[in-house]
Amino acid sequence: MGLGERSGRLCRAAFFLAVAALSVSSRQAAASDPSIAIIDRVPRVLVLYPYDERIAATTAAGEALRSRLLEATNGKVDLFSEFLDLSRFPESDHVARMARYLGEKYASRRPHVVVALGRESASFIVANRGTIAPGAKIVAAGFGTATAEKIALPDDVIGAFSTFNILKTAEMARSLQPDARHLYIVGGSSDFDRSWLTTARADLEQFSKSYDTTTFLEDLTIDEFVERASRVPPDSIILALTVFKDRTGRNFIPRDAIGQIAATASAPVYGPYQTYIDHGVVGGNTVTFDALGRTVGDLVIDAIAGKPVSDLEAPQTYVVDARQLQRWGLAEKDLPPGTVQMHRDKSLWEEHWVILVAVSGLLLAQASIISVLLFERRRRRNAERSAQLHLLEAVHLNQSATAGALSSSIAHELNQPLSAIRNNAEAASMLLRSANPNHELIQQILLDIQEDDQRAGDIISRMRGLLKKRDEIDWQEFDLNDVTSNAIRIIHGEAERRGIKLTSTQPPGELPVRADKVHVQQVILNLATNGMDAMLNAVPEGRTLSFATGLANEKAELRVSDTGDGIPEERLIRIFEPFYTTKKAGTGLGLSIARAILETYGGTICAGNRAEGGAVFRVALPLAHREERSR
Secondary structure, three states: OHHHHOOHHHHHHHHHHHHHHHHHOHHHHHHHOOOOOOOOOOOEEEEEEOOOOOOHHHHHHHHHHHHHHHHHHOOOOEEEEEEOOOOOOOOHHHHHHHHHHHHHHOOOOOOOEEEEEOHHHHHHHHHHHHHHOOOOEEEEEOOOHHHHHHOOOOOOOEEEEOOOOHHHHHHHHHHHOOOOOEEEEEEOOOHHHHHHHHHHHHHOOOHHHHOOEEEEEEOOOHHHHHHHHOOOOOOEEEEEOOOOEOOOOOEOOHHHHHHHHHHHOOOOEEOOOHHHOOOOOOEEEEOOHHHHHHHHHHHHHHHHOOOOOOOEEOOOEEEEEHHHHHHHOOOHHHOOOOOEEEOOOOOHHHHHHHHHHHHHHHHHHHHHHHHHHHHHHHHHHHHHHHHHHHHHHHHHHHHHHHHHHOHHHHHHHHHHHHHHHHHHHHHHHHHHHOOOOOHHHHHHHHHHHHHHHHHHHHHHHHHHHHHOOOOOOOOEEEEHHHHHHHHHHHHHHHHHHHOOEEEEEOOOOOOEEEEOHHHHHHHHHHHHHHHHHHOOOOOHHHOEEEEEEEEEOOEEEEEEEOOOOOOOHHHHOOOOOOOOOOOOOOOOOHHHHHHHHHHHOOOEEEEEEOOOOOEEEEEEEEEOOHHHHOO
């Protein structure tokens, strides 16, 4: 905003220098002009308003002026305000009485600067400056240079001029309503209203030739204004100037009068004042009162500082009411560049951009965290998969080692049904060559061959299960009792060869667990072979390997006990560590693999010593509950 952008720091510095200068020269000024009182440290500024406090235009400009002065001086300024009310009381007697009154009021506090807002205030202070503010600097504002010439504004009066260009407002209306064919101009009956109408006739002379009809609605009552505006053709443009008075002499605040007219108008209404926004007017080209007030404030600050000042033109802008654009279906794209839209519905982004930025940042952070978590999850799955493959590989190697250790027993066990098959086959052959073959006996021999074949097949199947290599865990539900029995059958031959007695205790009913059956069987075989190895030095008659299953703490439990020498207490805590072994030829992997297998399926394993001698290993697996089995 023009001078409004001056540096506050320079203004304040100049202000304080001026105060010092004024203080030093106060005695000389008082001697040369007795009407001037001694100036104190704080300058005094008097603001004259031409109307009463209800006129929003001058009041808003005055408030912006006060804010600018207080800001620039850090509050070290005396501000005075007077509402002359010259619109309702223009009589010369009233003006004279007001001048005498203000002269007496400020006799002991003469203003250093007087700001006259509006033409009437400027005329008043110029005529009465010797009475009210002798020696003060005068700043006039709120009207154009043409008006300044008309009222013969003295050269020593500083002007902050604001030209309200009705032609620019009319051109904005034409860009919004290119198809309009009729033009109406509204103005009241006061001297100011008539002056505005005269200016509009001159400024719009060429512009109005573009329309089929141009009509000036003037010298009417307020009701006639409202009624005529309600009957204009829809393809019309209505330009509202001011209505301080209607034909009957009734006084109005212009924005209120124009608001009544716009409320029922049958075409869009435009006007050159910011105060008309919110009162049914689409908008226009105007000097905003904030801009005018701050421009005046800068002039006053320079005047106090003793700087050379000259007339200024307050900046103009286009202002519209977005609600009226929507009401009349006027396109936003047809507005002049830089138009300020008041009451425009903010977009979701404009209204909540802080929240949206925060939420977007939060979502981005969450997305990043989720991406990291997904990446970590993939890495964990890959690691779990790798660990599972390593476990399967270790289990397979352990199975192969177990199969190798049991190979002689398995071969011996397999040799029995094979020998029986051969002997039975030879006997059947001899019977068939006899003169009177005994068919019933032959039938029995064939049944024996079938049973021995089944036995051999079972042995081979168990052997194949030990040697089979897989790359996936085969989750299945099974009875822990059955797996224990199968493991006992596998080691039965080896136990006989070593002279070890096998015993098994199982509760009635099933012990359902969910795991890989082959893996659990391998755990049992590892414990069984360790138990048999532990009894090498035991008395042959006392070598017993016991298996007992049951429930413990709502889990399926298997206990494998031997009658060997037991495990030294100091070694109990380490026997499940990889490569730790108490056997000379052991690898130290059997028990660590057993623990890894059981932990994969949520199970546990522990070791201890029996009171009567020997070691006992306890295996626990979660029960497969009915709810899980129904899934």
